[in-house]
């Protein structure tokens with residue numbers, strides 16, 4: 575399978591197919607490179623809630639806004655809680671949480687919009703970013719799926735919300751973004767118990783026991799999310815999955831690898847307002 579993300583700048587990756595088709599669209603994932611933060615947050619930390627200096631985070635966010643050609647005043651952001659609450663936003667919501675954590679959406683792990691000029695953003699360090707795009711170009715969305723969000727079905731919730739508004743599953747494209755790979759991600763039985771109900775008996779499970787350990791497993795959150803999207807009505811050809819691992823690659827912050835003392839990358843999707851197409 576071809577890699578959906580390409581790097582045009584060392585500070586971020588872009589979803590190639592979507593942005594090629596739709597020049598007004600900004601969609602991708604930042605790296606940890608090219609910012610002003612220091613120490614554990616060196617250097618492009620975009621998360622406010624990780625004990626970095628908030629003036630550094632604001633500077634990094636402004637920098638990212640310039641690089642993405644999407645001013646930070648037009649972003650929306652959330653206090654993410656590993657749940658499955660998804661919110662529809664519009665240009666009226668621009669700026670919420672962009673430069674101030676407290677003003678972001680409380681308890682929210684997904685956004686979607688039908689409008690131009692608003693950048694949907696969420697923070698990541700190993701969890702899975704899910705991107706959604708209507709082929710008819712009338713809606714875009716983004717979700718944060720760690721293991722808890724994944725098993726609470728946030729991917730399915732997004733598709734259900736769009737279907738309610740008359741968008742058919744066959745018109746929805748999805749991309750599964752940079753996140754911790756199964757080789758790096760070991761979980762215990764408590765997690766696997768929540769995963770099992772999503773696994774169809776005929777498919778290869780997204781987890782494998784760790785050799786020599788009785789209750790530890792390698793879990794592929796990418797495969798699990800893909801399976802949930804398939805169960806929600808998408809076809810395989812509508813889903814692209816990255817091979818970029820946030821823990822394997824030193825260009826990313828990784829909560830696991832860095833033992834919790836680390837920054838956050840940002841997933842983003844939005845239509846630019848005044849782009850020439």
Ligand SMILES: [Zn+2]
Pocket residue numbers: 754755756757758819820821822823
């Ligand atoms: Zn890895």
